[in-house]
Amino acid sequence: MAHGETVRSSDNGPSAATATESRFETDVPARLDRLPWSRFHWRVVLALGVAWVLNGLEVTLVGSLASAIQDPRSLDLSNTQMGWIGSAYVACAGLGALGFGWLADHVGRQRLFFVTLLVYMAGTIATGFAWDFWSLALFRAMIGAGIGGEYAAVNSAIQELVPAQLRGRTDLYVNGTFWGGAAMGAVISLLVLNPETSLQEGWRVAFVAGGLLCLVVLCLRRYLPESPRWLMLRGRPEEAERIVSAIERDIIRVRGPLPTPSSNKLLLYRRGGASLREVWDTMRGTHRDRAKLGFVLMSCQAFFYNAFFFTYAMVLTKFYGVQAHSVGWYMLAFALGNLSGPFFLGRFFDTVGRKPMIVMTYGLTGLLTIWTSIAFAYEWFSVLEQTAAWAVIFFFASAAASAAYLTVGESFPLEMRATAIALFYAIGMALGAGGPALYGWLIGGESRSGIMLGYLAAGGLMLVAAATEWLLGFDAEGRPLEEVAKPLAAVVQGFDPVPAMPNGGALPRTAVARQGQWPGSVTQVDGPRRPASPSWQNIGRGETSASIPKGPTLDELNNKPDDLLRRNDLRVDRPNVEPSFAELDQRIDAMLLSSSETEVRVAVLLGDPLPPIADPPGKPGLAELDRQLDAILRRSSETEARVAALVQRLG
The missing domain is CATH 1.20.120 (Four Helix Bundle (Hemerythrin (Met), subunit A))
Structure with a gap:
């Protein structure tokens, strides 16, 4: 029986015979993990990663065009109002992740690819028609909900479709493409904020155009199949086999014979998606240390990024006197620093290992942020030097943030992967939602020392995350997802999911059984180990x-x-x-x-x-x-x- 599955009584549960008949054996994970990189994988990365580019484009436009949006000739908003709009985006991103993430685990990854992108597209286009503070906050909230769902569905699908030996770098690359869109947004802002262009119209055109680009992504996603791993765990092995066989045939036509897959097969039983109770029990039981790790990594990077990114343009214009139409140049340098981090460091997450790289990226980000915040408070840097310092910091921070999503996705069973990503994303967003509002308030106070304290807090949180990874991190590089986190549907050889009792019924539910411990789960779990058991002979x-x-x-x-x-x-x-x-x-x-x-x-x-x-x-x-x-x-x-x-x- 899979850990976490409640043993049901004979009145409302399957019999032992039924449970045995519902078993099936599959080698789908082994076949997917042994595939070489191919056109199929490029299609996956392009169709799913392009949405990240558009997300980066849209978010950067908000930061770069903040001055234009605040201009009296436009919406005439204050720094504090802009901070609250950023917080509305962050909060709804968390809520959207929870709803769409749960749906991704229960109705499939493929369907959510379209729904989340449509929500995002509608919000982005509507932003171009905002008429006051409240309408802009509402449309930004819609965008946040769509992006939150994208994070859950896309990250889970990428991890399930990419070979194990390339999973780490691919996940970082795709998440890093966000900053490719950010660089594009910076360039576009330079055009629309040209002094000869109307501030009233330029930023609106940028948002509408960005939303319409989503139509291209929708076309690309039409050619993506459902995740075979998701189908397998939903008790649809025949469909999973057909999809994997089609992928193999396409690769064989181009690359020739494929390597023999591992002989290890999974014995599973048919079941539905993980209930919220199972998700909760798994996180507080079998994988409680991984839950703690995911919480710290996600919440610390979310506060760090939200605090910096949503107020970046305001700091440049208020404390360094940068003109609104020139902010894009500085945003371009900032985006390039973020983009280069995952692409230069990503492969080391598969070779050096997850744990040392996560500790390094979080730790260096925290230390450099603390040093830079002091330099900012004492005005040691010119605007160019400050921008260069931030670019170096976010070279490491971008890889660290991407690794947080990678870690959460690998930490938990496949039946609850999207829900887990969504949950920790939402928690991170909830804790990080106050960042933009806090920093907007600090910037409005016109005090460098106050902003320094905010930066010091953000840097300290990144150091806390590095220490947590050092204590609780685990090795997942090159390992199949089913080995890193055993599926809830996994069956121990020779054990029926619902064992027969002498009276013909089923076992009653145990009041104090630890989730994942009984029945049948003999895999190593996180947390302190028990004292050694006495020998059988004694x-x-x-x-x-x-x-x-x-x-x-x-x-x-x-x-x-x-x-x-x-x-x-x-x-x-x-x-x-x-x-x-x-x-x-x-x-x-x-x-x-x-x-x-x-x-x-x-x-x-x-x-x-x-x-x-x-x-x-x-x-x-x-x-x-x-x-x-x-x-x-x-x-x-x-x-x-x-x-x-x-x-x-x-x-």
Whole structure:
């Protein structure tokens, strides 16, 4: 059974026979990962990456044309209002990511490619017709929702379609193309902000033209297939096979015979997409350290980028006296620094490794930002020197930010990949939404020292992210996605997703089972490891991994369940008051039932006779409660040893 899948009762769940029939074996991931780079992969990168170019174009136009939009002859907006408009974009980008990301996991990547792009296109064109602060904020919010959905659907699809040995650099390259669009936006702003051009009309034409370019991207995406990995995990292996076979035939016609795929096949069972409960349980259970890592990487880079990027033009015009029609030149240098980072550093994420490169890029970004913020406050730099310093900083920051999306996408099972990317993107956007408004307020205060404090905070957050990666980062370079994060639909060989019980029913749901631990999941999980289990041979001599006190008090009995939960890496939510005797009795009965269910699952895995489910006595005394707890602790130690033997057998 896949970790995270609830074991259902016989009244509303499949039988063991049905679960067995729903299994299927597939080598789709191995076949995709062994493919050489081909025209198919170029089509994927172009069709999905071009949207990033347009996004960069549109976002840069907002920054470069800020002065034109604020001009009294145009919308006559203040710095603070521009900051709030940026925050509206960021907040709705998070909301759009959540909605469209969930849909991408449940209805498919391909459909979302069109929906998200249409939302983005509508908002961009409408921006050209904005008439006041509120209309501009609304249209920018629409753009944000579309872009948020793009991040979730596109990043998940790219990772699933690109070979494992090239996944890191390709993901960084595609995300980096955003800055190619930013460079284009800077050049366009130089044209539309020409002093001889009407400020009222120039910026409007730029947004309408940028939105219409999305029609080209829509045409390109018509030729992209659905992700075979998504089809495979939705229980549609035949469709996945047809798509992969078509890709292979096209490559063979050009490149000749293909390498033999790995002999490792996945045994899966048919299931739907991951529920929100499964997503939550996976993130707080099996992959909780990866969830912490994704949260820190995404939120820190989001605040850093949003704070700098949405106020860049305002800093140039207010503190360096740059004219509105000249901002594009400085934005061009800024964009080129961002563009070059992923393209120069991307390949090292596949060769040197994810962890050292992420630590380096985040760390250097933080250190350089702190130094530059001090130089800004004390006016050590001219406008050209300041621009050069920022270009160097964002050379590393751009690669770091792209790696955050790569990390989140690789951290979790395929059934919830787009949802996970969307969730962490939304969290990052929510925490980063205050950046533009904060910096807009600081800029409005006309104090360099205040802005320096904001820059110092952003640099400090990047250092925190670097330290977190150092502590919690993992190696994913060159590894199949299914190896980095085991699919929820994966079946352990010889184990039915819903094992049969002696009475013909199914196991009741375990109250305290850790997500991903039972049943059937014997993969290594994140977090602190358990103490070594006793050897199988010593079980009979009474050697256990838990000491059993003699002559217990009621308080000592109450502590025993907590000790057992801690041994199983489970959180202990214990009230501060001591329980009554009846409450303690109920608690122990629930644990005894859970322990019996776990023994049954292990027996199914090992092919042993099924033990009966324990039937706790009705009203035991204090001594009987102590005996029950001792039995639970001993049986838990025995189960640990049997699981260790099972892991060794599976090799």
